[in-house]
Amino acid sequence: MSDAANGELGKRARLAADALFEARTGRCAIPPVSETLRIDDPVVAYSVREANTLRWLASGRKLVGRKIGLTAHAAEFNRPVAGFVAEAW
Numbered sequence: 001m002s003d004a005a006n007g008e009l010g011k012r013a014r015l016a017a018d019a020l021f022e023a024r025t026g027r028c029a030i031p032p033v034s035e036t037l038r039i040d041d042p043v044v045a046y047s048v049r050e051a052n053t054l055r056w057l058a059s060g061r062k063l064v065g066r067k068i069g070l071t072a073h074a075a076e077f078n079r080p081v082a083g084f085v086a087e088a089w
Contacts, residue, residue, distance in 0.1 A: 012037045013044050017051040024052075053084050061086040 016033040023030045033039050039048065057063060065085040 012039060013048050014051070017048045017055075020048065021052050021055055049083060056086055 016037045016039050019030055019033055019037075030036075033048070034045075039045055053063075063084055064087050066082060067085055068082045
């Protein structure tokens with residue numbers, strides 16, 4: 001992948017992270033970023049998740065656990081989906 005393509009992908013990942021964070025904090029629904037920003041690569045999606053995890057932790061939320069979802073063979077992803085669990089606010 002070219003540097004220009006990587007730069008564009010990074011920009012879309014940052015925009016997706018911002019949109020998801022603002023939607024969560026503002027408690028409003030948004031269209032899927034997979035469609036609006038073409039975030040369709042699991043590696044990029046995980047980077048969006050990591051960016052927002054760091055934001056939540058920086059804002060004072062505590063990491064209290066991790067979660068993992070094992071997907072079925074027929075599912076679109078062929079590996080587990082993971083995330084973090086923060087204390088409730």
